[in-house]
Amino acid sequence: MELAKFFNFLYKHIIVIIIIPIVTVAITYFLVRNLPNTFVAKSQISTGLVDRSNDAVVTEQTAPQQQEIDQTFSNMIQLIQSNNVLDMVAYKFILHDLKDPAPFRKPSRFLSGLSAADKRKAISGFESRYRNRQPLTLVTPEEELLNGILGSMNYDSESLRGKLQAIRVGQSDFITIEFSSEDAKLSGFGANAVASEFITYYAAKVKDADRKSVTFLSNLLQEKQRNLNDKMNQLKSYKIQNGVLNLPEQAKILYQRMIEVQSNRERTDKEIISYAGTINDINSKFTPRERKYLEATTSRVNSDILAYREQLQALTDVFIREGFDNNYKDSMDSLRSILNGKVEESVEENIFNPLAAKQDLVSQKINMETQLDIAKHSVASLQKEHRSLTSQFSRLVPFEAIIQSYERDIDIASQEYLDILDKYNLSNIQSNFSVKLKQSLFALPGAAIPSKKMLLVIISGIVGFAFVVFVLFILFFFDTTVTQPKELANASKFPVLGYIEKLHTSTTDVHSLWNWNKGGFKDQLRSIRFEISSELDSEPLLALPGAELTVANPQLLQQSYPKNTNLLSITSFSKGEGKTFLSISLAYAFALTNKNILLIDGNFSNPTLTRSVNAEFYFEDFLLDNIFETDFKRRGISVLGNKGNDASLLEITSQERLRDKISQLKSSFDYIMVEIPSLEYLDKAKEWFLFTDKVAGVFQSNRKYGNKETVANDYLHALNDHKFIGWIINKVEITKPEKKKGWFKKKKHESYS
Incomplete structure (x- = not known):
């Protein structure tokens, strides 16, 4: 239905849809x-x-x-x-x-x-x-x-x-x-x-x-090279200043010499013990007399043996200091051989002495004593050499730390230099192979492409059409205008009792309109009359023809109200929606059913009804007993206007008197219809709601249903006992169908309702 409504909305603006794309x-x-x-x-x-x-x-x-x-x-x-x-x-x-x-x-x-x-x-x-x-x-x-x-x-x-x-x-x-x-x-x-x-x-x-x-890389490479050279020169200067040529090798040599010196010292200590023990064993084999003779003989050892022994000791010291050089060892062996020869010569000189039988022991003793003296002298030299080597080795330790720092800096600088050198070489090569x-x-003179003129024209038409439809859709989407009964029923949540089509005529005479053969005004009014009578009477009127489009509340139709509920107030959301016309039309429709109708103009601010019918009697006079029921009661339709003094209903007389007077009227007339102020003046309309049996509303088609209408509608929902019976939509546009040939042609007597 919404889609159909939208297409209907587009149809209404078909001229715009066609003209704008064109x-x-x-x-x-x-x-x-x-x-x-x-x-x-x-x-x-x-x-x-x-x-x-x-x-x-x-x-x-x-x-x-x-x-x-x-x-x-x-x-x-x-x-x-x-x-x-x-x-x-x-x-x-x-x-x-x-x-x-x-x-x-x-x-x-x-x-x-x-x-x-x-x-x-x-x-x-x-x-x-x-x-x-x-x-x-x-x-x-x-x-x-x-x-x-x-x-x-x-x-x-x-x-x-x-x-x-x-x-x-x-x-x-x-x-x-x-x-x-x-x-x-x-x-x-x-x-x-x-x-x-x-x-x-x-x-x-x-x-x-x-x-x-x-x-950039060349400059950086030169800088790194200068840095590397500076580091190397610093290391070189430090080694020269401290007499360090090859620190690891020097330390290795010193350590080996220390081990060798320690080993020789231990061997020499063993030799001293061995020589001393052997000499003691030899001495034990001589008698005291032989030892005296031997000592006397030993003391007379010639000076050559002593000289060679001293030379051997001095050469041993040099041999130890020079790190046990084999060249010195050969000299020592030669000197030892010479010394042994001198010892043998000395022994041979004493061959006829009393100890001649023990000359081998004497020779061994002399040699061992010589070796013992040499060994004892070597121990002191070895100890001195060991202390010297230890001192030299300890002196190399701080050098090692500093030199390692220099060498580490040189390694880093060297690596940086090599990296920059690789990049420099690579950049040089790449510059030649970019x-x-x-x-x-090569481009030739361009070929003409298909013209887009027609395409642009077509696209402009499509875009124009789409733009118009889009704008109309936005207007339709945000449009709250009510045009049909169902839209009003959905918006207000109240039943729609009927509708009155828009009359394309200048006359407002109800009798002429009732007998007018164009449109469905008569049938529409009958349908509304039927719905209202169903709400007011316990026994509703028989259904009349032409009510097939009436929107009503089935639940309300099933309810039965007391016979005395015959006072109907007619209001609207705002003025100018057709309350007066509808009130007169409904009174005329009910009068045709042989009912006595009283029409009251209850809008004291704007007495349109009074002016429309030229009322002779006023409701204020009736309330104040200035006139009586017999003065204005007529067969069919009776009218009570008002003086239009913008008075409030309760300002005219008291509430009890109003109730009595209205009860008197209700007992004298079949139906009383009161046109009351619109809901814009809710304070004045509320006074009539106190004495009204039922309320009906008039809504003009093609007007907005906004926040003001929503607030007033909520108030109507709050009324007790289903007092508000529904809406009557006025001035509904009835679209006349096109004439068609054959059996599609509309019959003359058929209504457009």
Whole structure:
């Protein structure tokens, strides 16, 4: 139903829906009919980024990752569209048009207005900036003139960027450059110019970056080399100052000598014990007399033996100090042999002495005594040498810590130097094997692309239509206008007793309208009469024809009310909704059923009913006993107006008297209908609700149902005993169906209700 309502809403605005797209199409057509044709030319650049196998062999580098390649392509495309490239292309364009007899574009009004001197000055300025690859900074008046020329010819960077498109072809190594313009030759020239200028700019940019990188690494390499040399010189100076040549080797030699000295000392101690024990054993084999003789003989050992013994001891000291050098050992062995020979000569001299039988023991004793003396002397030398070696070894410990610190600094500096050297060499190689851009496809004069004029016209019509429908949908979605009974019932949650269609006639006479053969006013009024009588009477009237569209509450129809509930108040949300007309019409409809009807104008602020029927008697006079029931009671319809003094009902008389007077009227008339103030004046309407049996409301179709109506409706829901019986919607637009042929044609006597 909502969709059908929306389509009905669109149908009501069909003129707008048709006119706006037509206007849009017409405007678009006049705007695009003079657009020139567009020619597109394509050039292509090979980047060398994807396949770099030759560079990888030379530089010993692996191929770049896909993400790195994509990033590089993205940067290249941005550079193609940058001012650094497009400014150079703009210079080429304008220089061509200024110098060539067949320019791409006709001179603009600004360019035509320049003098010959200004044009020569402009040519010189453009050539100088193109040669030096300088952009326009708009700082000087000359640059402003040049920029004005470019802008007037649409050769400025912004205009060129709008006609330029650079895309990478899939995942390939190529970038396609498309340039579009109104001239085929201009498109081809532009595509080639963009490609060549980008290659020139990018090559210069890469070369400059490589040069800066090599220069930086060269300076850093020299600094690292100086640092390494300084560290090495510091170590060298320290070793010279402290007499350290090869500390680990020196420490190793000293430690070995210490071990050897300790080992010789232990061996010498053993020899001393052995020699002493052997000498004691030999002495024990001699008698005291023989020992005296032997001692006397020993004391007379010649000076040669003593001299050789001293030499042997001195040579032993040297042998120990020199680290047990084998050269000294040979000399010692020779000197020992000589000493042994002298001892044997001494023994032979005493061969005829009393100890001749024990001469071997004597010889052994003398030799052992000699060896014992040498061993005892060697112990002192070994101890002295061991102390000297220990002192030297201890002296090397602080040297070792300092030298290790120097060597560690040298290792770090050396590693840094080698790393920078590798990078420097690699950068040098890469600078000679940078990515080589080349134009793989040269653009030819552009081919005309299909015209988009008709497409733009069609799109404008579609967009215009969609925009109108969208706006109408927004208006429909937020529209709270009530036009049909069901909408009012859904909004108010009250039954709709019926509706009165909008009458396309100037007369307001109910009798004439009742007998009017156009529309369904009579049937609609009968239907409302039936619903109201069902609410007021315990025995409702018989159903009358023409009530098939009536909206009623079945539960209320099933209820039975006392016979005396015959006073109906008629109100509305606001004034001007048709309370007076409906009150008179309902009174007329009930009068046709042979009922005595009393019509009271209860709206003291705006007595429209009184003025409409030219009432002779007033309700205030009846309440104050100025008139009586016999004065105004008529057969059919009786009317009590009011004086319109903006009085309140309870201000006229007391509540008890009002109740008595109204009871008197209810007993005299079949139905009493009171037009009361609208719910805008709820304080005055409430007074009538105290004496009213039932309340009905009039709602004018095609008006908003807003917050004010919602608040008043909530009050009606709060009334007790189902006092409010429902709404009657007034001035409903009835759409007349189109005439159709054959059996679809509408019968003459059929109502549009």
